[in-house]
Amino acid sequence: MRFSLSLVILMLVCSGAQARSLAGTSDMLLRATDRSLNFTSDTTTSIRDMKLIQAARDDAASFIASDGAIRTVQLEAALQSLREQLPEAREATDAALAQAILAH
Amino acid sequence: MRPLLLTLVWLLASVPAHAELRLQLDSAGLTPAEQHVSQALLDEATAALPPRFIERLDIDVTVRWSPDLPAQAYGQADPRAQQLELNAALLPALLDGSAQKPTSRPHGSQRRELLATVLHELTHLYDRAHLQSPEERLLAMHCRQQHSSRGVIGQSDACRGQSQRRLTLADDPRLLDLAGWQERAGQRGERDHSNDQIDRSPDSYELSNPREFVAVNMEYFLLDPEYACRRPALQRYFKEHFDWAPTSQTPCRNGLPYMNAGRDFARQPLGSIDPQRVYEVDYFFADANEQWMSRWGHGMLRLVICAPDRPLGPDCRLDLDQHLVLSYRAFVGDVQLSSWDGLTGNYPSRLFVLPLDQVIEEYTKIELRSLNSVPLLLNREQIEQLLQQTAQLHWSYDGGYYFFSNNCAGETLKLLRSGTNHPQLRSLDTILPNGLQAMLGTRGVADLSVLDDRQQALRLGYRFDSFRERYQAMFQVLQERLPIPQGSVEEWLDLPASQRRLWFAQADLRSNAALLLLEQAALRRQLLLAQDELKRNYLNPSAATENAAWEQASQTLQNLLGESGFLSRPAQLLDSGYGLPQDSEWQTLATQSDSHQRQLRLLSEQLEEQIRLLLEPARLAELESGKANLQQLNTRLREQHKASGGLTL
Numbered sequence: 102m103r104f105s106l107s108l109v110i111l112m113l114v115c116s117g118a119q120a121r122s123l124a125g126t127s128d129m130l131l132r133a134t135d136r137s138l139n140f141t142s143d144t145t146t147s148i149r150d151m152k153l154i155q156a157a158r159d160d161a162a163s164f165i166a167s168d169g170a171i172r173t174v175q176l177e178a179a180l181q182s183l184r185e186q187l188p189e190a191r192e193a194t195d196a197a198l199a200q201a202i203l204a205h
Numbered sequence: 206m207r208p209l210l211l212t213l214v215w216l217l218a219s220v221p222a223h224a225e226l227r228l229q230l231d232s233a234g235l236t237p238a239e240q241h242v243s244q245a246l247l248d249e250a251t252a253a254l255p256p257r258f259i260e261r262l263d264i265d266v267t268v269r270w271s272p273d274l275p276a277q278a279y280g281q282a283d284p285r286a287q288q289l290e291l292n293a294a295l296l297p298a299l300l301d302g303s304a305q306k307p308t309s310r311p312h313g314s315q316r317r318e319l320l321a322t323v324l325h326e327l328t329h330l331y332d333r334a335h336l337q338s339p340e341e342r343l344l345a346m347h348c349r350q351q352h353s354s355r356g357v358i359g360q361s362d363a364c365r366g367q368s369q370r371r372l373t374l375a376d377d378p379r380l381l382d383l384a385g386w387q388e389r390a391g392q393r394g395e396r397d398h399s400n401d402q403i404d405r406s407p408d409s410y411e412l413s414n415p416r417e418f419v420a421v422n423m424e425y426f427l428l429d430p431e432y433a434c435r436r437p438a439l440q441r442y443f444k445e446h447f448d449w450a451p452t453s454q455t456p457c458r459n460g461l462p463y464m465n466a467g468r469d470f471a472r473q474p475l476g477s478i479d480p481q482r483v484y485e486v487d488y489f490f491a492d493a494n495e496q497w498m499s500r501w502g503h504g505m506l507r508l509v510i511c512a513p514d515r516p517l518g519p520d521c522r523l524d525l526d527q528h529l530v531l532s533y534r535a536f537v538g539d540v541q542l543s544s545w546d547g548l549t550g551n552y553p554s555r556l557f558v559l560p561l562d563q564v565i566e567e568y569t570k571i572e573l574r575s576l577n578s579v580p581l582l583l584n585r586e587q588i589e590q591l592l593q594q595t596a597q598l599h600w601s602y603d604g605g606y607y608f609f610s611n612n613c614a615g616e617t618l619k620l621l622r623s624g625t626n627h628p629q630l631r632s633l634d635t636i637l638p639n640g641l642q643a644m645l646g647t648r649g650v651a652d653l654s655v656l657d658d659r660q661q662a663l664r665l666g667y668r669f670d671s672f673r674e675r676y677q678a679m680f681q682v683l684q685e686r687l688p689i690p691q692g693s694v695e696e697w698l699d700l701p702a703s704q705r706r707l708w709f710a711q712a713d714l715r716s717n718a719a720l721l722l723l724e725q726a727a728l729r730r731q732l733l734l735a736q737d738e739l740k741r742n743y744l745n746p747s748a749a750t751e752n753a754a755w756e757q758a759s760q761t762l763q764n765l766l767g768e769s770g771f772l773s774r775p776a777q778l779l780d781s782g783y784g785l786p787q788d789s790e791w792q793t794l795a796t797q798s799d800s801h802q803r804q805l806r807l808l809s810e811q812l813e814e815q816i817r818l819l820l821e822p823a824r825l826a827e828l829e830s831g832k833a834n835l836q837q838l839n840t841r842l843r844e845q846h847k848a849s850g851g852l853t854l
Contacts, residue, residue, distance in 0.1 A: 152526040154854070156562045157349040159722060163675055166682045166719035171675065174666030175562075190853065197852055203718060204846030205854040 153182045154202055161202040169196065176202075224263035226254075226327075228289075236262070241303035242299050248606040253427045255447035259329075261336045265337070266327070270296050280320055282326035284333050288482035291324050295319060311407055312428060320542040321424040325450040328423040332416060336373045345370060357394070362632040365394050374446065375415040378631075380624040383438050383594075384418045386599075388616075394632075401604035402597075425783075428701040432456040435784030437593045443546050458787050461596035464798060465529075466772040468808035474772060475798045476558075478508070478529070478596070480589040485509040487578040488617075488651050489530060490642050491568045496835070503533040504614040504638035507561060508592075508620075522666055528561035531595055533616040538772050554604040555617060555773035556595070557665030569669050571729070576669040577642065579651045583625055597783055600776050614638035676726045679719040685714045698727045702830035711836060714845050721838050728831040735824050743819075765808040771801050837852035 157179035163171040180198055183190040190198055228247045232240045245270060251259065264287050271290035274281065295315065298304040304315035312321045337345060348364035359367065366378035374380055382388070385402035389395050400412045411421035417680075425432045426443045432546040433440040433450070434457035444450040460477030467474075487507040508529045511521035519525075536555045568574045583591065598620065616638055622630045629648040633641075645651035655667040662668035680694035687708055691697045697705070705720075705727065712720055743755050769779050778797040782790050817825065847853075 117794075152562070156525065159725070162718040162721045163679070164721070166679055166715050168715065171678065172660070172664050174523065174664060175525060175565075177664055177666075178525045181520070181523050184854075187854075193852055197403075200714070200846055200854040201854050203721075204843045204851065 149185075151182065154179050154205065157202055158205075161199040164199045165203060166195070211837045219566040226251075226259045226262040228345045229265055229267050230731055231267050233269075235270070239296060239300055243268075243296075246281040246299070246319060246323065250320055250327070253324060253429075253451070254327070255322070257449060258448045259333060262327075262331045262334055264330070264334075266330065268323070279322035279328055282329050283359065284330055287330070289323065289330075291319065292712045312424070315419075321428055324427055325420045325424050328420040332373045332375050332419055334373060335371055361444065362628065363709065365631055372416070375419045379626065380419065380442060381415060382626070384415060384422075385386075385412075386415055386794045387623065391634070402601040403603060404601045404774065405779070405783045406601070411739055416799065425483065427451060431457075431787060434503055435782070436597070436789055437785070438590060438597060441590075455787075458791070459784075460593055461777075462786050462791075462794070463558045463596060464556045464772050465528075465560065467563050469560075469563075470809060472802075473795070473799060474802050475795050478510070478592060480515075482511050482517070482518075483508050483588055483592060485580045486583060486588055486591060487580050488642060488645055489564075490577045490579075490638055491572075491845060492575045492577075493639065502574075502638040504617045504641050505530050505564070505734065506595075506617060507531075509580075516685060525561055525666070528638075529562045530559045530561055530622070531617075532557045532559060532564070533620075536770065546825040553774075554602075556599045556602060556616075556620075557773050558599065565669050568671075570672045570725075573671045575671045578658060578669070579642065579646070579653055579655060580666050580667075581621075581651050582644070582649065583627070586629060588624040589623065590626070594620065594624035599637050600785060601834045614641045617641065672722075672726070676723060678850050679722045683716060683723070685717075687712065694723070694726075697723065698730050702727065702827060702834050706834050706837065709834075709841060712841075713843075714849075717838060717842055721835070721842065724831065724834050724838060728828070728835065731824070731828050731831055735820055735828070738821060739819060739826060749760050754815065754818045758812060758819060759809055761815055765812060766803065768801060771798065 153175075157175045160171075160173045160175040161179070163173070164176050176199065179202055180195060183202075185196055193201075212721050228251060230240065230243050230247060232243075235243065265668060266287050266289055268289045268291065270293040272293045274290060274292040274294075276291070276292075276294065278292055279295065280289060284722040286793060298315055299319065304319070306314060308314055308318075310318050310320050327622065328826055344363070344367055348360065350370040351360055351364050352368035365380075366376075370376050377420035378388075378394075381396060383846070384399075385400040386396045400418075403409070403412060406426055408421050411418045422436070422439055423443070423610060425436070426440060429435075430451070430453045433454055437457075440450070461477045462475065462477050465472070465474045465476050467774055468574050487509060489501040489505040489507040493502045508531065510524065510527040510529060512527055515521055532555050533554055536553050565576065568576050604616070607701070617638075618630070618633060618641060621627070622633070627650060631645055631649050633648065642651070642653070659668065663670060676694055680697055682699070683689060689697070689708065690698070702724075705724070709717070709720065775794070775798070778801075779786060779790055780796055786794055820828070
């Protein structure tokens with residue numbers, strides 16, 4: 102049963118390795134629930150669709166929870182992008198925008 | 206004394222004044238018509254050669270039609286007799302014009318093949334003549350002296366690979382770098398014996414050795430108007446060497462084609478990188494962790510690509526959704542990752558192009574490792590050439606992967622060295638990824654000072670912290686704001702989802718934000734436990750491995766891996782053309798990659814379903830419960846935000 106064994110090793114061990122087939126296949130289990138981790142909403146607008154904003158959601162949460170102490174580049178990128186695209190975002194504080202990202 | 210010496214050498218080199226290559230047709234036994242077509246062929250060959258080639262190769266070469274060559278051979282050169290022989294069996298077709306008919310041969314017709322043969326064989330003569338420019342002659346003299354007094358160990362960077370040279374081109378370290386006979390890491394300039402740039406070769410004969418590589422590539426440099434588009438780095442090398450290039454050049458396709466190996470199977474994987482839009486290239490290094498494969502960390506490159514409407518500048522560092530990561534990884538196609546196979550190089554090493562956010566997530570959230578991203582101090586020319594070399598390797602390279610001698614740091618270093626030709630990289634010997642970061646800093650190739658201020662580094666994306674610390678910080682927020690009895694983050698995560706949920710109702714915005722991250726951590730923890738469970742149930746030799754559901758999932762995974770091969774070896778999608786794909790190949794590429802990607806999407810959805818069936822009911826229930834927690838938190842966060850009248854996106 103070397104065949105099955107090998108697949109399991111690949112699937113179970115490989116997630117921690119730099120050696121992997123393509124990112125994701127190695128940790129299929131983790132991938133399988135990605136959709137639940139990356140919360141998606143039923144309505145969409147162009148801003149909500151923006152990858153930068155979606156990717157910054159965890160970082161917005163960290164920023165708010167830590168009262169501004171944890172400030173990552175993902176959050177900076179989302180803030181810059183919002184201020185470039187939304188006139189009303191230009192006047193808003195970082196905290197207000199972070200809350201909007203978290204709630205979007 | 207130096208200028209005088211140079212002048213002297215120059216004088217020596219440039220005498221006699223009108224020396225040049227002469228091709229003499231051996232007309233014995235040829236009819237006037239045969240002489241005529243033969244001479245026309247030789248004239249055309251001479252006209253195709255670079256002027257400097259003709260000036261420097263000061264010899265008379267006799268060209269004759271030989272009846273003694275093997276049937277398959279077009280011709281051969283005899284360097285001692287300074288003679289070039291062409292296969293006499295091909296003469297009749299040349300005479301009656303049928304040699305002009307299009308064929309499936311790489312050069313298009315039999316006559317073009319003959320022309321290429323003359324150029325190929327003449328290149329061998331040129332190569333063997335060890336022709337040096339005055340500067341090269343001085344360098345060689347200096348390096349030979351240095352070699353005899355100090356030996357290999359004491360040689361300077363500039364002399365690396367220079368003191369023992371015998372050929373004009375085929376033993377030039379720069380040519381060998383570009384061609385694919387790479388220096389081995391840590392072996393003082395010793396080079397690979399085989400060439401792993403095997404895909405999309407115009408003529409696999411070029412891979413036999415560097416001399417044939419030079420001769421074959423000269424054929425294409427001189428005869429193919431698309432050579433500059435398909436092999437830009439080599440075209441530049443020949444152009445610099447001869448200070449000349451053929452006038453007939455096809456305009457190239459804009460941008461460098463690549464396959465995006467990201468896990469979002471819903472997107473078209475075929476993409477194109479415009480070197481003009483790349484602001485910086487970073488050395489991207491993942492810290493070591495406990496697992497043996499990653500004990501030394503993992504070294505990658507990050508391309509800081511600017512958003513389409515942004516001018517090149519520091520702001521591009523925030524266009525995270527545009528950035529790509531180049532990562533050498535073993536392609537595990539159908540075998541297991543055992544330490545033994547990893548050590549012996551049984552997995553092909555391939556260059557993967559991945560979206561930045563995915564790589565960050567994999568390392569910081571899944572593997573709980575930190576990443577450093579330090580800008581390499583490269584000029585525009587070095588960046589552009591590095592990208593060209595990257596594309597060249599992406600479309601041609603399929604190397605053996607050795608964890609200890611040919612690991613990711615070795616591969617990344619080779620790519621950097623061959624791509625940038627940076628003088629400080631010539632003698633850089635390291636095989637460990639963490640060693641490479643330090644050495645790049647010491648040699649002034651990377652700017653490590655960006656890491657000095659930790660807060661600033663996190664804010665500007667020079668550093669990405671592991672989520673291990675983040676989860677700890679979130680738990681502290683929870684401890685401060687809610688009267689929870691748990692004393693550590695582990696204890697909190699060990700609680701069943703249904704008990705953690707009890708605290709949601711009294712959480713304020715800050716606590717809720719912290720809870721959101723902790724719930725994600727809890728869900729990932731459940732997944733790891735599920736993995737362990739699978740390992741116990743199906744890996745155990747005494748357990749029943751003849752489980753039908755398990756066999757099915759295994760088969761799906763196997764298919765998925767097989768199907769994904771094209772992402773890291775895109776050359777598989779094309780059966781014609783060489784080097785970088787051009788317009789004529791684009792449509793096929795787009796269609797093919799799209800249909801493979803659809804298949805991948807299907808298989809990955811199947812696998813998800815099949816794996817669910819393998820999990821124990823209690824585990825599955827806890828996973829579902831964790832997901833429900835996340836949903837609930839998201840709803841609460843949105844309600845709280847709405848109630849506070851905050852900005853809505």
